[in-house]
Amino acid sequence: MNKALRKAVIAGNWKMNNTRVETKALIEDLIPLAKDAGCDVVVCVPFTNLETAVNLTKGTNIKVGAQNCHFEAKGAFTGEISASMLTEMGVEYVVIGHSERRQYFGETDATVNKRLKAVIDAGMTAILCVGEMLEDRENGITEELVAMQTKIALGGVSKEDLSKVIIAYEPVWAIGTGKTATADQANEVCALIRATVEKLYDKEASDALTIQYGGSMNAGNAAELLSKPDVDGGLIGGASLKAPDFATIINAASK
């Protein structure tokens, strides 16, 4: 299947940025800039800003995502948020397995798999993050590592449910460093992820899968990255905090 038939998705991962007041200002700036987008637009905001973001984006083409979600439905899990708490609020996307969760909060491939399934079961779309550290790249194990992360995360996910998954390839060495993967490096690993998914399911499933690149994507480099055949969108950190920059990336993905 041709890339043009896949859904292009530009998602902003705000990380731990913006108060409610700041959220309102940024989303109000973004709405007119994104209204003619030729791609899907998502903003993944801190839990405390979800309600504000959902209310502000009602009737617009901007969708709202969370940045994590626990795998249990409820119980003694202090500090965690369940999938039904998110769906009740109108949240449609959840970032799962971000490298910052893996690095700083002990997420493992196994818990990523559980969280991913909880998101799908609740009817939301998971943005599953995979990617290697600099050391892995230098040791020549990028392919094996990213394939393994992908396989473990998708364990027990049916072909039908794969339509509720977006995969974001985020090389850890490119996140927040200003050091972007070249468009060819990004495409190479996105293609590898697609081939891994084809082996797990089939060609129909892998052809339909939206794969994003993330890691210092910005207004200046987005067009080149997004022009690559296996890069269907972007997961954007820093540049998603400035409405005009995020809008430039949205335009670059619009077709």
Ligand SMILES: O=C(CO)COP(=O)(O)O
């Ligand atoms: O981690 C990222 C998105 O999830 C990328 O962050 P930056 O765009 O700030 O490098």
